[in-house]
Amino acid sequence: MAAQTEAVAEIIGQRRRRNVLQRNWLLWRKRPLGLVGLGLVVTLILMAATAPLWQIATAAASGYDGFIDYKYASQISAQLVPPNAEHWLGGDRYGRDLFTRIIYGAQISLYVGFAVAMGAGTIAGILGITSAYFGGWVDLLGQRLVDVLQAFPGLILAMAIVAILQTFSIEVTIIAISIPALPAMIRVVRGQALSVTKTDYVLAGRTIGASHLRLIFRYVMPNSMAPWIIVVTGRLGSAITTEASLSFLGLGVPEPHPSWGGMLNASALDFAELAPHIIVFPGLALSMAVFGFNVFGDALRDVLDPRLRGR
Amino acid sequence: MWAYVVRRLLLAIPTLLGVTVVVFLIMRVIGDESLRFNTGMTMSFETYQMIREELGLNKPLYEQYFHWLFDIVTLDFGRSILYNNAEMSALLARKVPLSLQVGLMGLLIGSGLGIIGGVIAALKQDTFTDYLIRGIAILGISVPTFWSGMMLILIFVRMFDWIPRQGYVPIWEDPAGNLAQLIWPALIIGLGFFMGTTLRMMRGAMLEVMSEDYIRTARAKGLGERVIITRHAMRNALIPVLTLVGMFLPITVTGLVVTEQVFGIPGVGHLMIDAINFRDFPVVQLLVTLSGIAVVMANLGVDMLYLWLYPRIRY
Numbered sequence: 001m002a003a004q005t006e007a008v009a010e011i012i013g014q015r016r017r018r019n020v021l022q023r024n025w026l027l028w029r030k031r032p033l034g035l036v037g038l039g040l041v042v043t044l045i046l047m048a049a050t051a052p053l054w055q056i057a058t059a060a061a062s063g064y065d066g067f068i069d070y071k072y073a074s075q076i077s078a079q080l081v082p083p084n085a086e087h088w089l090g091g092d093r094y095g096r097d098l099f100t101r102i103i104y105g106a107q108i109s110l111y112v113g114f115a116v117a118m119g120a121g122t123i124a125g126i127l128g129i130t131s132a133y134f135g136g137w138v139d140l141l142g143q144r145l146v147d148v149l150q151a152f153p154g155l156i157l158a159m160a161i162v163a164i165l166q167t168f169s170i171e172v173t174i175i176a177i178s179i180p181a182l183p184a185m186i187r188v189v190r191g192q193a194l195s196v197t198k199t200d201y202v203l204a205g206r207t208i209g210a211s212h213l214r215l216i217f218r219y220v221m222p223n224s225m226a227p228w229i230i231v232v233t234g235r236l237g238s239a240i241t242t243e244a245s246l247s248f249l250g251l252g253v254p255e256p257h258p259s260w261g262g263m264l265n266a267s268a269l270d271f272a273e274l275a276p277h278i279i280v281f282p283g284l285a286l287s288m289a290v291f292g293f294n295v296f297g298d299a300l301r302d303v304l305d306p307r308l309r310g311r
Numbered sequence: 312m313w314a315y316v317v318r319r320l321l322l323a324i325p326t327l328l329g330v331t332v333v334v335f336l337i338m339r340v341i342g343d344e345s346l347r348f349n350t351g352m353t354m355s356f357e358t359y360q361m362i363r364e365e366l367g368l369n370k371p372l373y374e375q376y377f378h379w380l381f382d383i384v385t386l387d388f389g390r391s392i393l394y395n396n397a398e399m400s401a402l403l404a405r406k407v408p409l410s411l412q413v414g415l416m417g418l419l420i421g422s423g424l425g426i427i428g429g430v431i432a433a434l435k436q437d438t439f440t441d442y443l444i445r446g447i448a449i450l451g452i453s454v455p456t457f458w459s460g461m462m463l464i465l466i467f468v469r470m471f472d473w474i475p476r477q478g479y480v481p482i483w484e485d486p487a488g489n490l491a492q493l494i495w496p497a498l499i500i501g502l503g504f505f506m507g508t509t510l511r512m513m514r515g516a517m518l519e520v521m522s523e524d525y526i527r528t529a530r531a532k533g534l535g536e537r538v539i540i541t542r543h544a545m546r547n548a549l550i551p552v553l554t555l556v557g558m559f560l561p562i563t564v565t566g567l568v569v570t571e572q573v574f575g576i577p578g579v580g581h582l583m584i585d586a587i588n589f590r591d592f593p594v595v596q597l598l599v600t601l602s603g604i605a606v607v608m609a610n611l612g613v614d615m616l617y618l619w620l621y622p623r624i625r626y
Contacts, residue, residue, distance in 0.1 A: 033449075148329035151603040153561035155568055156583070160599045163587045164337060241455050245569050248457050249584055264458060269573070272465050279465065283458035291453035298449075 027303045034299020040292025047106035058100045062086040071100045072256050080275040090277040092263065098278065101258035102285050108259045109240045109289055112174055116239035120178040120185060121232040127182075128189025129224060133197055133216055143190075146183045154180035158242060159251055168254040176252075177242045181235055188231045192224045199223075230301045237293035244286050260286040316615065323611050330603035331383065335376050338596040383600065391586075391594050399597060402582070409493075410571065410578035414563040416497035421505025422556050428506070429513025429552075430545060436518060444510065451507035456566050460499045460573035496574045500566040505559060512555050516548035523547075550621060557613030561606050 028034055047054075059070040063086075066073050078091030089099040131142045149157075154177075161176040162168070196202065197220055205219050244261030246252030253259035263282035272279045363369050367378060382389065388399035425448075432444040467473045520526065521544055529539045568580030579598065586594035 033446075144325060144329060147326050148333055148603075151326060151330050151561075151606045152599065153564040153602050153606065155565035156561075156599055156602045159568070159583065159587055160334075160337060160595060163590070163592075163595055166590075237453065244455055245457065245565070248455075248569065249572060251584075251587065261455075264461065269461055269464060272461065273468050276465055276469065279458070279461050283455070283462065286458065287454045290455070291449065294453050295449055 024303070028299065031299040031302060033295045034302070037292045037294070037296030037299060040288055041296050044106050044110060044289050044292060047103050048110050051103045051107055054103045055100050058088065058097050061088070062097065070097060071104050071258055072096065080271060080278065082275065083277055089281045090275065092278050093268070093271045093275075096256075098263075098281060101263065102260070102281055104258040105260040105263070105282065105285060106289070108170065108253055108257060109243065109286070112170065112177065112243040112253075113236045113240045113293070115174045116177045116181060117232045117235045119174065120181040121228065121235065123178075124182050124185030124231075125189050125221075125224075125228050128186045129193045129216060129220055131186070132190045132193035133212075133220055135197075139190075142186075146186050149180070150183040150187075152180065155242060155245055158246060159249070162246065162251045168251065170253050170257065173243055173246055173252045176246065177239050181239065185228075185231050185235070188227050189224060192227045193220050196220050196223045226304045230297070230304060233293070233297040233300050237290045237297060240286070240293065241290050260289075316618070319611065319614055323607055326607050327604060330607065331380055331600055332376070334596055334600045334603065335379060338592060338599070339372065339375075383597075388597055389593055391591060399594065403579070403601075406577065406579045406582055409576065410567050410580060413493050413496050413500065413570070413576065413578065414567050416493065417500030417566065418505060418556070418559060418563060420497060420501030421503075422501075422509045422552075422559075424502070425506040425509025426513050426545075426549070426552065429510040430517055430540070430548075432510065432514045433517035433521065434540070445514070448507040448510040451503045454503060455569075456499055456503050457569045457573050459503060460496065460570055463495060463499060464573070493576070496570045496576060499573075500563065500570055504562055504566065508559075509552060509555060512552050513548060516551050517544060520544045520548045550617075553613060553616065553620070557610055560609040561602075564602050564605070 028038075055070050059065075062075070062078070064070055064073060064075070074095040075091070076095050078087055078097065079095040080093055081087055081091045083090045087097050087099065089097075089102060092098050092101065127142065131139045157180040158176040161179060162172060165172050165175070202215060202219050205215050210219070243252055243259070244264070247259040247261030248264050250265060253262055255262060260282045264279055264286075268279050360369075367375060370378075386400060388403065390396050391399055391402060394402055428444050428448070432441045435441045526539060526543060529543050534543075564580075567578060568583060570576075571578045571580040572584065582594065583598045585591070586598065
């Protein structure tokens with residue numbers, strides 16, 4: 001009996017000794033694909049952060065000493081050259097170093113991805129929670145507007161927004177991608193907040209006289225966070241794809257910015273027959289990035305949503 | 312049931328109206344700008360006023376809206392500035408079937424393979440086959456359609472010396488030629504996002520259904536595994552998947568815009584990009600509206616399909 005209790009205590013004790021990181025590691029270890037995703041995301045962030053260093057290295061490799069940033073510099077000698085010692089991934093059709101541009105492309109993809117996820121995520125979070133919390137005609141009207149916005153195919157709406165703003169820049173691209181991303185996010189947050197608003201502890205909070213603001217920020221919001229995090233991370237991959245699609249169509253991030261989608265612009269296909277590397281490498285980078293964010297988001301969803309564990 | 316059908320139809324009306332209001336409000340902002348562009352930058356104020364009057368741009372906004380709404384409802388889509396003042400409805404009659412064909416073919420390929428793959432993955436849960444199929448699915452979702460399309464063309468050109476034909480042959484004139492041309496963009500659309508998402512959804516739904524009591528009952532009464540899977544499990548697992556296929560329509564349109572550009576297919580997506588590049592704003596306005604209406608209608612169709620397929624779901 002005593003030994004048994006001891007054993008139980010030991011097991012419990014062991015369990016207790018695991019801290020948050022350890023427990024999370026256990027959950028992640030069972031998801032090798034999620035770890036691959038995490039690795040890709042980290043690689044992407046490192047690429048973006050160390051881009052200037054790479055630029056120095058690649059410029060040195062080809063002996064470039066011009067005034068223009070190397071990522072923008074056209075060299076006739078590098079036009080469509082296949083990968084070699086001077087240009088590690090070859091040169092594009094304007095004779096710019098493809099490797100340097102792909103490394104810098106990570107900055108644009110990450111910037112757009114995180115800006116859309118954070119910006120649209122925050123707006124959707126606020127709108128979703130207030131809509132659910134206050135209910136009534138605010139909710140009704142808001143939800144009808146969400147219905148309407150959701151009726152438009154994302155890329156079409158984004159294209160229309162670019163057409164309206166009549167300017168091409170990274171910021172316009174972010175706005176154009178964010179607006180179509182809102183409805184689905186609002187839906188999810190509102191759904192969760194709605195069920196939280198109906199719980200007893202919110203009622204208890206209301207009974208002790210908590211203000212609306214306090215109820216929203218201290219009661220409803222913390223308990224609506226998990227699905228919010230899931231939709232926001234889920235958006236990262238699709239935001240990057242949409243940016244690439246827009247840039248591919250010539251409606252997104254403009255030249256000479258090194259956007260992966262822009263490098264794959266439709267006219268790139270005309271040169272690709274001579275120099276396949278100009279579409280192979282940017283596309284690979286783009287696909288790996290989106291793949292990384294997608295599997296990472298999936299694993300994160302599994303970890304955060306206990307109902308999906310063990311599936 | 313009929314009460315539900317009527318209610319559902321009535322509910323779609325405010326959404327449809329909302330779609331037109333949103334598009335109208337958005338597009339009106341650039342109205343004047345594009346007018347100045349399309350008629351040349353140098354024009355006298357009088358000419359400008361005259362053109363405004365001719366197009367009804369000097370009327371109050373609500374009047375303009377109702378005028379435009381009336382045109383949409385009566386299928387009078389006006390004329391395109393870009394395509395030599397061509398009648399829009401004639402232009403669309405030529406382009407819509409083409410895009411629709413590619414989109415539907417992609418949808419069929421993608422959801423068909425996705426459903427089959429999802430069932431196999433679910434039945435072989437946590438085996439190598441399962442991981443392989445799921446890996447392919449995630450890859451399909453992650454690789455952008457325009458890049459896979461470009462790679463396909465590149466491989467064809469480099470290895471088989473084959474160049475995709477530009478332009479378009481209607482299917483009733485030359486079925487083989489039409490299919491030979493359109494099967495590739497359809498494959499690219501279908502095998503990417505559609506297949507991946509359907510597959511994952513189908514796998515999840517299938518796993519859930521297979522652990523239901525009625526499957527055990529079916530096994531207990533001695534039904535063959537094949538009958539259990541096809542008649543009992545798949546039929547019920549298809550419910551959530553059907554919603555997904557309905558939700559695919561907006562993505563089809565998105566995929567079409569990009570894929571048409573890659574393969575040089577003169578469909579609706581192509582028209583949209585041309586219209587944006589040349590600031591032909593009535594065309595952009597029309598296409599955005601029609602895409603919104605199409606999505607609302609598709610969702611309506613899926614809801615009706617539910618009623619027909621699953622009598623158990625009563626509203």
